[in-house]
Amino acid sequence: MTCYSHSRISTFEQCKYKYKLQYIDRVKVDIPTTIECFMGDMVHQALEKLYSMLKFQKTMSIEEVIIFYNTLWQKEYVPEILVAKASQGLTAEDYRKMGEKFIIDYYFKHTPFDDIKILGLETQDRMQLPDGNFWHVRIDKLGFDDNGNYYVCDYKTNSRMKAQADADTDRQLAMYSLWVAKKFSDARKVILRWHMLAFNKDVESVRDEADLDKLQYEIVDEIKKIEAATEFPTNKTALCNYCVFKDICPVFGHKIALESKEPEQKPELKLTAEEGKALVDEYAKIEEEIKVRTEQKNSIGEKLIEFALNEGIETIYGSNINASVTSKKKVVLPEGENKERLFAIIKNKGLWDELSMLNYPKFNSRAKKGELDSTIMSNISIAEDWNVRTRKKD
Numbered sequence: 001m002t003c004y005s006h007s008r009i010s011t012f013e014q015c016k017y018k019y020k021l022q023y024i025d026r027v028k029v030d031i032p033t034t035i036e037c038f039m040g041d042m043v044h045q046a047l048e049k050l051y052s053m054l055k056f057q058k059t060m061s062i063e064e065v066i067i068f069y070n071t072l073w074q075k076e077y078v079p080e081i082l083v084a085k086a087s088q089g090l091t092a093e094d095y096r097k098m099g100e101k102f103i104i105d106y107y108f109k110h111t112p113f114d115d116i117k118i119l120g121l122e123t124q125d126r127m128q129l130p131d132g133n134f135w136h137v138r139i140d141k142l143g144f145d146d147n148g149n150y151y152v153c154d155y156k157t158n159s160r161m162k163a164q165a166d167a168d169t170d171r172q173l174a175m176y177s178l179w180v181a182k183k184f185s186d187a188r189k190v191i192l193r194w195h196m197l198a199f200n201k202d203v204e205s206v207r208d209e210a211d212l213d214k215l216q217y218e219i220v221d222e223i224k225k226i227e228a229a230t231e232f233p234t235n236k237t238a239l240c241n242y243c244v245f246k247d248i249c250p251v252f253g254h255k256i257a258l259e260s261k262e263p264e265q266k267p268e269l270k271l272t273a274e275e276g277k278a279l280v281d282e283y284a285k286i287e288e289e290i291k292v293r294t295e296q297k298n299s300i301g302e303k304l305i306e307f308a309l310n311e312g313i314e315t316i317y318g319s320n321i322n323a324s325v326t327s328k329k330k331v332v333l334p335e336g337e338n339k340e341r342l343f344a345i346i347k348n349k350g351l352w353d354e355l356s357m358l359n360y361p362k363f364n365s366r367a368k369k370g371e372l373d374s375t376i377m378s379n380i381s382i383a384e385d386w387n388v389r390t391r392k393k394d
Contacts (some may be wrong), residue, residue: 148188
């Protein structure tokens with residue numbers, strides 16, 4: 001049985017290729033982490049230190065917490081950490097200062113830190129899922145109050161404020177609340193609390209038993225997809241800029257080769273990186289010419305139709321080629337409720353099977369995912385089809 005986590009499943013949902021590299025192949029890369037993750041980890045450890053000292057009835061001063069944070073930063077920081085926004089002028093030092101501000105704001109907002117009694121910090125455990133697999137439980141801060149309320153708290157250093165709707169559908173803390181409810185029988189209510197450090201605000205949510213049961217089985221379904229996966233395609237998004245595997249990803253392989261100052265040492269390749277770049281430029285140039293010429297063609301076609309209609313003729317003679325202008329009828333289906341009404345009439349007349357056709361896009365999608373019955377799948381084949389698309393650089 002495998003131990004899954006919110007981050008593991010999120011990685012599969014974000015990019016299956018990244019999932020393969022990280023969790024199946026366990027590829028080691030030169031980039032240890034991103035500066036956002038590193039800063040978040042340093043802040044977490046500083047706040048953990050603050051609360052761990054409270055167990056001994058010692059309240060650290062804000063100066064002591066900041067000294068701990070900066071000392072830890074200097075000890076753990078390495079130049080290989082990815083600063084994705086370096087091109088925007090941001091440095092690791094900017095992130096260090098940001099984390100420092102998060103701690104200071106949190107400290108003065110929550111002092112004297114007695115709103116809840118602390119049960120655990122960076123709680124580590126695992127919980128069995130209905131399919132026999134396990135779920136990794138790591139709670140930043142777990143506590144309770146005198147009213148039987150338990151609190152699952154998470155520190156977030158995100159630059160985007162968590163909306164209430166997102167909190168009410170969040171998977172990570174909801175699963176932790178399920179663990180809390182099972183572990184502590186006196187829990188009257190489990191409150192999920194996100195400390196949004198960038199905004200010095202808290203967001204809370206509560207789930208009922210039905211929500212949690214549904215969530216468990218949704219996760220089990222997602223795990224089935226992961227364990228049945230045989231293909232792990234890339235998925236290019238804005239998050240790629242924060243991926244530690246970017247340098248070895250086929251989406252960016254050519255870009256990395258172009259940016260590299262090292263000469264190419266791949267004699268087996270028929271084209272160099274620069275030759276590949278030239279091909280793209282030529283392809284895009286032709287593509288643009290086709291677009292322009294197509295627009296010109298359509299415009300001239302409209303004029304030919306207008307000329308033929310005005311003259312009452314069907315053929316227009318050129319120097320060596322003639323153009324025939326003919327018309328054909330086309331059926332325009334109604335929209336909305338009128339469309340549904342038409343379909344109902346066709347079905348009532350017993351003509352639906354004769355007039356309807358296979359929904360190919362839907363069939364195609366389900367077939368590629370292997371979601372159709374085995375008797376159907378055995379009568380079709382999945383072929384590789386390649387195409388080239390162009391778009392402007394990011």
